[in-house]
Amino acid sequence: MGSSLSSYVDIRRDLHRIPELGFAEFKTQKYLLDYLSRLPQDRLEIKTWRTGVLVKVKGTQPTRILGYRTDIDGLPIHEETEYEFRSEHPGQMHACGHDFHMAIALGILTHFVNHPVRDDLLFIFQPAEEGPGGALPMLKSEEFQQWRPEVLFGLHIGPDYPVGTIATRPGILFANTSELYIDLVGTDGHASLPHRANDMVIAASQLAMQLQTIISRNIDPLDSAILTLGKVTIGTKQNIIPGNARLEGTIRTLSMESMERIKKRIRALVRGIEEGFACEAHIDWGANYCQVENEKNLTREFIDWARRETDVQVVECREAMAGEDFGYFLREIPGWMFWLGVDSPHGLHHPQIDPKEEAIPVAIDLMIRWLTWKANP
Numbered sequence: 249m250g251s252s253l254s255s256y257v258d259i260r261r262d263l264h265r266i267p268e269l270g271f272a273e274f275k276t277q278k279y280l281l282d283y284l285s286r287l288p289q290d291r292l293e294i295k296t297w298r299t300g301v302l303v304k305v306k307g308t309q310p311t312r313i314l315g316y317r318t319d320i321d322g323l324p325i326h327e328e329t330e331y332e333f334r335s336e337h338p339g340q341m342h343a344c345g346h347d348f349h350m351a352i353a354l355g356i357l358t359h360f361v362n363h364p365v366r367d368d369l370l371f372i373f374q375p376a377e378e379g380p381g382g383a384l385p386m387l388k389s390e391e392f393q394q395w396r397p398e399v400l401f402g403l404h405i406g407p408d409y410p411v412g413t414i415a416t417r418p419g420i421l422f423a424n425t426s427e428l429y430i431d432l433v434g435t436d437g438h439a440s441l442p443h444r445a446n447d448m449v450i451a452a453s454q455l456a457m458q459l460q461t462i463i464s465r466n467i468d469p470l471d472s473a474i475l476t477l478g479k480v481t482i483g484t485k486q487n488i489i490p491g492n493a494r495l496e497g498t499i500r501t502l503s504m505e506s507m508e509r510i511k512k513r514i515r516a517l518v519r520g521i522e523e524g525f526a527c528e529a530h531i532d533w534g535a536n537y538c539q540v541e542n543e544k545n546l547t548r549e550f551i552d553w554a555r556r557e558t559d560v561q562v563v564e565c566r567e568a569m570a571g572e573d574f575g576y577f578l579r580e581i582p583g584w585m586f587w588l589g590v591d592s593p594h595g596l597h598h599p600q601i602d603p604k605e606e607a608i609p610v611a612i613d614l615m616i617r618w619l620t621w622k623a624n625p
């Protein structure tokens with residue numbers, strides 16, 4: 249079981265069928281535990297943390313622990329692929345590649361159960377990356393701290409890169425993020441009596457436009473930042489003035505200074521809307537992730553090693569404005585993450601994302617070779 253590389257494609261498909269949202273990954277956790285229970289147990293130590301799993305593969309003469317992390321949650325997206333193995337959970341989908349990430353992690357782990365290296369290896373199956381963020385509480389947990397690794401590695405599928413290519417860089421790879429939820433409360437009313445209502449369509453529309461001035465007018469153009477509103481909810485019927493509106497979005501920056509500045513400007517603009525429209529407003533910043541910052545020396549070592557020792561094409565890429573709570577791990581433990589080329593015509597979070605499964609054995613082979621090299625100094 250789990251011995252040939254193609255079997256990890258089957259595992260990816262099994263996991264693709266059962267996407268679950270953050271901290272509700274019950275079937276996923278069971279699938280992982282069932283898989284692990286069928287491996288030879290003499291080198292394995294397994295712990296659960298909430299809906300996640302921590303697995304130590306014991307080394308032959310360990311002096312340290314090397315870590316490898318995968319995320320395990322899906323997204324609230326209605327899948328629009330024609331896959332025979334498409335999601336069995338309506339409105340939920342592995343549209344960010346975490347099914348790939350898990351299958352790859354199991355492939356690497358299984359190899360080392362059968363071919364142990366000198367050091368201990370820790371495999372981290374982390375819940376809730378898409379939200380509300382599992383990395384920070386997992387990192388702080390007693391379960392994790394007992395097995396805290398000395399270095400930590402991870403990957404993320406990269407739809408824009410061809411199979412056989414990886415992309416990374418020393419320093420910042422992914423942005424700081426903050427979710428954004430703004431509730432506006434006015435007064436409902438009849439469409440024919442606007443003077444007796446307090447219409448939140450107008451207030452929310454004004455606010456949406458004003459928010460778009462922050463990046464262009466308040467942020468240094470050389471310090472990239474994004475404010476996206478992905479969802480606005482207002483009203484129930486065309487002839488009812490709605491007294492409630494909710495704007496939902498995300499902020500992305502490459503510096504914490506810009507993040508703080510954007511939040512300050514949002515507070516000010518929202519205060520202005522409250523004053524100008526005589527409504528009440530409430531801001532919730534939701535989950536915040538810190539930037540993914542690759543440790544420079546380890547990343548340079550990996551890039552040089554991969555170019556020297558493997559056939560994989562290594563691209564030194566620019567920063568991405570995507571977020572990843574892996575950043576919390578890398579803030580405390582040196583390591584890196586790379587984009588794994590999967591060549592999909594549709595990008596991350598798209599209902600028709602189609603990552604090429606040929607990338608799975610590429611990643612398993614690359615990480616086996618890297619960890620073998622690193623764990624047998």
Ligand SMILES: CC(=O)N[C@@H](CCC[C@H](N)C(=O)O)C(=O)O
Binds near residue numbers: 498499570
């Ligand atoms: C790689 C990726 O797509 N990550 C997500 C995770 C960020 C979620 C965060 N809570 C937010 O929406 O702000 C992304 O959207 O970049």
